[in-house]
Amino acid sequence: MNYRRENYLIDSYIFSMRRGWCMSSACSTCGATKLRIHLFEHAIRNEISDDDKEELMQTTRFYPRTSMLPEAIKEKVIASHINEFNKIQKGDIEKVDRLIEQNSSRTYISGFINFIRFMVMDIWDSLDHSLSHFDRLKQLKCGISSIEVLGVVDEMNNHFQNLRKGTY
């Protein structure tokens, strides 16, 4: 199986690692913009014309951050990302790391799981902020069928819940 060809999330992860792109979803310096543009281009492909894209670029704050996109385009982007999520099978996160280790002279510390977390945050930030945490989580998970990705979502949520408990 050619992981890179069959899943643009895996491809984007490897692509951005090789170029040393920022993958931090909370980065206040660059906003992980290079990676976000790359992902947006993959998700939207030929669905909008170059003219429309140009206009979007002019009118969208923090282009192309998913949460800032117009509703219809946002939906397409999220659906596309989730479609890629759902190709990730049990054990694949580890498999991707091993694949990279074998084919690289450099050592990368990031790990594919961090990229998945970045993607989860991207979608999470795009969901309706007026929903309760529980409903938002339900909405996030409803399209995801990949056990592997759902595991990451649960782990992130547990981490969040523990942090919250710690603060109060």
Ligand SMILES: [Zn+2]
């Ligand atoms: Zn950055």
